[in-house]
Ligand SMILES: [Zn+2]
C-alpha cells in the first residue's frame with residue numbers, strides 16, 4: 086500500500102463503511118487535507134461521499150455530498166476547527182446528487198463561489214439519467230425490451246424531484262476548463278462516468294502529487310460508465326458549440342480515454358476518491374495506478390462479452406446474465422448491470438466486433454478490433 090500521507094489523524098470514527106468518519110491527512114510537504122465521509126441519502130452500496138476541505142487561494146470544499154447529511158459535514162469540519170461559513174469556493178466533481186446535493190445549503194451559509202466544469206451549468210436543467218437514455222439505436226431498443234421483461238420501469242421518486250429542483254438553483258460562478266490552473270490545483274476534464282466530471286490535481290511544480298478523482302477513479306469498485314447518447318434540440322441549444330458532440334462526453338470509450346488521462350499522471354500520484362477511501366474497517370489509499378487497473382478491467386469485460394455473444398446471435402439478457410454474478414443482477418441492480426453491458430456492446434459495435442441483428446440479438450462479426458482501439462487511448 087502506498088504511504089503518501091505521513092500522518093492520518095482520525096478526528097471522528099464512522100461505521101464500518103466509513104459513514105461520518107472524519108480525517109486530517111498530512112503529506113510530506115506539510116499540506117493538510119481535511120475530509121469528511123458524508124452519508125448518501127437512502128441505501129447505497131457505493132458508500133459515503135468523501136468531501137475534501139483544504140486551503141487553496143481561500144478555503145476550498147470539493148463535493149459537499151448529499152443534502153440530507155449536511156449536519157454531519159458541518160460537525161465533521163468543526164472537529165478540524167473549520168466552519169462552513171468560511172468556505173470561499175465549492176468545487177463540484179460532477180452533477181450527481183451524492184456530490185452536489187448539498188451545494189445550496191453550503192452556499193447559503195457561506196456565500197462561497199461555485200466552481201464546476203464548463204458543461205455542468207448548461208446540463209443542470211436536465212435529469213442526468215434521462216440525458217443518457219435519449220437514443221433509439223437498436224441496442225437501446227434491446228435494452229428497453231429486456232428491462233421491461235424484467236419488470237423495470239424508470240421511477241421518479243420524491244428524492245429525485247427534490248434534487249432536480251435544487252439543481253436548478255445552482256449558479257456556477259466559475260466554469261472550469263480542461264488544463265486550467267488555479268493556485269496549487271490543475272483541473273482535468275474526465276468525462277465518461279458523467280459528462281461534466283473533473284479531476285483536480287495538486288502539484289509541486291516538479292510534477293503531480295495528489296489527484297482528487299471524484300467518481301472517475303474509485304478503489305474497490307469500478308465506476309459506472311455512461312452509455313452513448315444523443316442530445317435533443319433543447320439540450321443542444323443550451324450547450325456551447327464545442328460540446329455539441331455527445332460522443333465527446335458519453336460512452337465507455339470516452340470513459341476509458343479519461344482513465345488514460347489519470348494513468349498518464351504516473352503511478353506515484355496519490356488518489357483521493359469520492360467513495361471507498363475507507364470501507365470494511367480498512368483504508369484504501371491508492372495511486373493513479375488504479376486508473377490503469379480499471380482500463381484492464383474493462384478490456385477483460387469487453388473480451389468476455391465478445392466470447393459470450395458469439396457466434397450464434399444471443400439475446401442481450403443472456404449476455405448480461407453471463408457477464409455478472411447473480412447478486413449483481415438482483416432487484417434494482419439488474420438495470421445497472423444491463424446498462425453497463427450496453428456501454429460495452431456500443432464500443433464493440435464501434436470497433437466492428439459485434440453487431441445487433443434485426444431480432445435485436447448480439448452477433449459476433451469474427452473481427453477483434455477492440456484491442457487496437459484500446460491501444461489508441
Ligand atoms: Zn457519480
Ligand SMILES: [Zn+2]
Pocket residue numbers: 131134181183184300359360
Ligand atoms: Zn458518487
